[in-house]
Amino acid sequence: MEHPENDSQYSGLAVNSGVAQPPQVNPYLKARRRKPLPTPGELVEGILKGDRTVLSRAVTLVESTNPDHQVVAQEVIEKCLPHSGHSRRIGITGVPGAGKSTSIDVFGMHVLKQGGKLAVLAIDPSSERTKGSILGDKTRMEQLSVQPDSFIRPSPSAGSLGGVARKTRETIVLCEAAGFDNIFVETVGVGQSETAVHSMVDFFLLIQLAGTGDELQGIKRGIMEMADGIVINKADGDNIPRAQLAMAQFRNALHLFPPTASGWTPEVKCYSGYYGLGIDEVWDMIDRYFKFVHENGYFEQRRNEQARYWMFESINEQLRNHFYHDPEVEAMLGRYEARVLDNRLSSFVAAKDILDFYFRKNNFSSNK
Ligand code: GDP
Numbered sequence: 001m002e003h004p005e006n007d008s009q010y011s012g013l014a015v016n017s018g019v020a021q022p023p024q025v026n027p028y029l030k031a032r033r034r035k036p037l038p039t040p041g042e043l044v045e046g047i048l049k050g051d052r053t054v055l056s057r058a059v060t061l062v063e064s065t066n067p068d069h070q071v072v073a074q075e076v077i078e079k080c081l082p083h084s085g086h087s088r089r090i091g092i093t094g095v096p097g098a099g100k101s102t103s104i105d106v107f108g109m110h111v112l113k114q115g116g117k118l119a120v121l122a123i124d125p126s127s128e129r130t131k132g133s134i135l136g137d138k139t140r141m142e143q144l145s146v147q148p149d150s151f152i153r154p155s156p157s158a159g160s161l162g163g164v165a166r167k168t169r170e171t172i173v174l175c176e177a178a179g180f181d182n183i184f185v186e187t188v189g190v191g192q193s194e195t196a197v198h199s200m201v202d203f204f205l206l207i208q209l210a211g212t213g214d215e216l217q218g219i220k221r222g223i224m225e226m227a228d229g230i231v232i233n234k235a236d237g238d239n240i241p242r243a244q245l246a247m248a249q250f251r252n253a254l255h256l257f258p259p260t261a262s263g264w265t266p267e268v269k270c271y272s273g274y275y276g277l278g279i280d281e282v283w284d285m286i287d288r289y290f291k292f293v294h295e296n297g298y299f300e301q302r303r304n305e306q307a308r309y310w311m312f313e314s315i316n317e318q319l320r321n322h323f324y325h326d327p328e329v330e331a332m333l334g335r336y337e338a339r340v341l342d343n344r345l346s347s348f349v350a351a352k353d354i355l356d357f358y359f360r361k362n363n364f365s366s367n368k
Contacts, residue, residue: 038054089172090202102274105143105273106279117181121175123187124155162196162317233273264293
């Protein structure tokens with residue numbers, strides 16, 4: 001028999017007629033209209049009232065790459081600017097595992113107890129790759145995340161460091177306009193992002209651990225040089241003597257660094273984020289720093305320098321985008337690259353040809 005399964009003794013194998021499956025997408029969903037985009041005026045009004053939901057929506061627009069969203073976002077930022085600037089901006093860095101989340105939770109609660117309002121932002125250009133597991137996960141800051149006076153926002157999703165950093169800087173403006181008078185900007189202390197954070201904060205705090213060498217912690221000398229304060233975490237239990245030793249070593253190392261532009265001598269402290277020990281001392285250092293730089297005028301100076309830096313950064317970013325996103329330029333780059341790699345053309349001539357083409361195309365006169 002050709003198809004033994006059709007024999008009556010195998011009746012169990014008979015195939016029943018199918019049952020229609022429901023559609024995978026809920027048909028009623030279509031009836032739900034998308035919320036219309038709020039107007040800049042509505043957003044600004046909500047932000048100035050300190051409404052965190054409106055603030056969150058505005059930040060989403062700042063982070064969006066949709067040009068319509070960007071138009072609204074830029075108008076909101078502009079209207080919020082006159083209400084911004086009155087906060088302490090504190091950058092916090094340290095390698096993964098140094099205790100940033102734990103520390104931000106306790107430092108943040110300390111700030112709130114003193115009557116402040118706190119926004120915690122992050123810069124992590126790799127966040128798409130790590131799916132936000134390093135930074136920005138609200139559950140990492142258990143106490144803070146349920147406080148009405150705190151606003152925790154994960155890093156804008158991955159992109160160029162400059163792009164991610166610019167969005168965070170714009171978010172600072174919105175948070176300040178919403179009345180947050182303390183801003184923490186967190187970053188992982190392993191790469192370039194510290195420079196970006198440094199360029200938008202007033203005080204830069206480096207969290208270190210005792211018992212591992214500098215190299216092991218992946219902290220580059222440049223990052224230590226940027227720090228206004230170095231704090232050694234996990235100074236608890238058996239770890240206390242090691243933390244104290246590390247404190248002495250860091251103090252010695254700092255002596256070898258050139259004097260800071262602020263005139264402030266960076267300090268080194270020990271604390272335990274987990275057990276809440278030494279938090280007052282760390283915060284006292286930060287209070288003294290702010291008093292010091294307000295008195296000697298460095299506070300204003302640093303903010304002005306940062307404003308200038310970001311103006312040039314924005315110009316550079318937009319020029320780069322305009323150039324590299326031009327389809328003809330992209331095609332040319334591919335062709336020229338191959339010729340340069342084959343030694344058929346010098347890098348300089350290749351660059352000049354492509355730029356000349358780009359300038360001509362945009363009716364700029366190329367500078368010779
Ligand atoms: P992050 O990756 O820098 O954000 O570090 P976490 O805050 O997630 O901390 C990493 C680990 O160190 C966690 O298991 C914490 O419980 C632990 N930890 C953080 N602070 C302290 C501390 O002060 N003392 C001790 N003993 N452990 C800590």
